[in-house]
Amino acid sequence: MxxxxxxxxxxxxxxxxxxxxxxxxxxxxxxxxxxxxxxxxxxxxxxxxxxxxxxxxxxxxxxxxxxxxxxxxxxxxxxxxxAGAERALVYNSSYAATVEVVADLGRADVDRRNFLAGVPFAALAGIGPSRDWLMNTLDQSPEPGPRVRLEDVTAVKNMFGEFQKMDVLQGGGSGRLILAEYMNQHVYPLLHRTYSDDVRRALCEAAAEQTYLLGWMAYDNGEHGVAQRYLIQSLRLAEESGNAALGSHVLAGMADQATLLGDPAEGRRLTQAGRLGLTHANSPACLADLWCLEARALALLGDKIAAARAVVESEKAYANARLDEEPEWAAFIDPAYLHGEHANTFRDLGDAASADEHARRSIDHARSQKRARRGAMSQAALAVSHLQRNDLEAAYAAGVRTLNLTQQVRSSRAIEAVHDLQRRMRPFGSHRLVADFNERTRELTAAA
Structure with a gap:
């Protein structure tokens, strides 16, 4: 035919x-x-x-x-x-091919969302990209590239903070498509017409930051296949920029996703690659994040001593962080975030007292910053610590606060924290507080 x-x-x-x-x-x-x-x-x-x-x-x-x-x-x-979605899983040695792949991924994301929404998460896809990024970062030899104006790059970087703020305060599902449209209209086209080597590096750095944010927002919105593809291409752009700290940051995101999706061994390996990459860069905040995420993975692997040690290393690294010297993408790595993740680590280790302590510190910081998503997730960790001590009433109160905060954002991670809490309440059977929490959860799910 x-x-x-x-x-x-x-x-x-x-x-x-x-x-x-x-x-x-x-x-x-x-x-x-x-x-x-x-x-x-x-x-x-x-x-x-x-x-x-x-x-x-x-x-x-x-x-x-x-x-x-x-x-x-x-x-x-x-x-x-x-096969554009599958090509986005490949860490291509060719910069030109990477530009084509990331632009096509962005267009497919905006134009054909139903098709792209069905792409699966590939469990072992991070192995090759993390290895290739690390080898090339430790032996960087960039080639000259085409030209773009510095003003164009500055405009892109100025927009990053606004989109990151949108994610932090409203959740990844709130502004992801707006960011995807912006990238397709204003950022990815620039990659086809870069010029001087210095400007090319700056543009790749800006594009890597925003592509990472797209992946992170997709991850927070439960679109794991899409998120994985953006993160891999962000890692490749970070290599092209020569910014090792940014590459380590992307690996942290990949590690977080791997651990969340049930592969803490892969999550730990990715954090270790990220830390090794930081031997060529200085970002105490990123290092704190990598240790924090390794602790999360170790807790799920059942290594209590190593997990607790990783938490200590995370806190030591963050003590050396100076916010005015850290890149803008590291702004979210703060006490609200770190204590919240430490609470989850100790929750998974069954250390209710330590989980309680870190959860409360995270909640206090999140409340002062009006960060509903982080507050919701830390309230959920606090609720679990109460359940681990058989205090259903306190767990219920923290659970209701989790629900109220989750309603304020569009985040599948926050909703999953609610469902996790719901599952952990099941041993309490048909208690009226459990029944009420289940009904409130159904209302939240229906609204979402």
């Missing part, structure tokens, strides 16, 4: 079959796919209905997208669903 869609797009483009073949071959080389061969005859076969194997459909779509100046998908061209 003739592929009328492809024929129509080719006719609109004004390109000959031979020119399309040449552009596809050139794009394949940019994507580090030198084995791809094409010709006028192959283009004729495509128009006659033959669907080529990947990565050709994605490469063809990228050629048309470049030509028209807006996204053209494999679906638009009658070539089926693309």
């Amino acid at each position: 003739t592929n009328d869609r492809l024929a129509s797009w080719l006719d609109r483009s004004g390109l000959s079959r031979g020119e399309l073949a040449r552009r596809v071959k050139a794009k394949a080389l940019l994507w580090n796919e030198p084995h791809v061969a094409t010709s006028t005859t192959r283009v004729r076969f495509w128009i006659e209905g033959q669907i080529p194997r990947q990565p050709l459909p994605d490469i063809i779509a990228a050629v048309f997208s470049d030509h028209f100046g807006y996204r053209v998908t494999t679906y638009d061209l009658g070539l089926g669903e693309g």
Whole structure:
């Protein structure tokens, strides 16, 4: 059956079959796919209905997208669903290919959310990226790149703080699509036209920061497959920028996600890679975060002594942090965050007294900053510490505060903290407080 869609797009483009073949071959080389061969005859076969194997459909779509100046998908061209989501799991050695992948991921996120929402989290996908980032960070030899104005980079960096504040105060589900649209319209296009090496590094750093934030917001919103792909591409952009601390920060996010999704061993390994990367950079706040997340992983692995030691190392590192010397992306790494995560560590270790202490300190800081998400998660940890001491009434009171704060944000992590608390109340059976909490949870879930 003739592929009328492809024929129509080719006719609109004004390109000959031979020119399309040449552009596809050139794009394949940019994507580090030198084995791809094409010709006028192959283009004729495509128009006659033959669907080529990947990565050709994605490469063809990228050629048309470049030509028209807006996204053209494999679906638009009658070539089926693309493999862009899977390519975003790859840490590509080619900078040009990385630019294409992250831009395509962003466009798919905005344009075809139903398709991208179904992509799975790949359990072992972090192994290669973390290894390659670490090797290249410890032996950095960047190549010169194309040019962009410093004013463009400054504008991007100025926007980062606003989006990060939106995430911290309102939850990842609140502004993620707004950030994705901003990245597609204003940031990813710049990656195609960078110029001097210094500006290129600055632009990659700014793009890595915001791509990480996109991934983190997706993670907080429960979109783990999407989050993973953004984080891997953010790690690659961080390498291109030469900012080792930023790369370590991205690895911290990947570690947090791996641990949350049930692989604390992988989470621990990622934190260790991040700490090793910091031998070439100085960010006590990032180091504190990495130790904090390693403690979380160790607690789930059942290593009580090592987990407690990691908490101490986290606190020692943070004692050396100077907020005015830390990058803007580290602003959230503060007592509200760290004590909240330490509370979860001691909760998982069954140390109710220590969990209680850290949870209360986190709650106090979060309240003063009006951080509902962090407050909700720390209230949940406090509630669990009460349950571990068989104090259902105190747990219920903290649980209600968790529910009230969770209603103020759009965060699947906060909702999961509520559900976790609900599961931990089950041993108390049909007690009226358990029944009331379950009913309140149902109302929250229905509203969400």
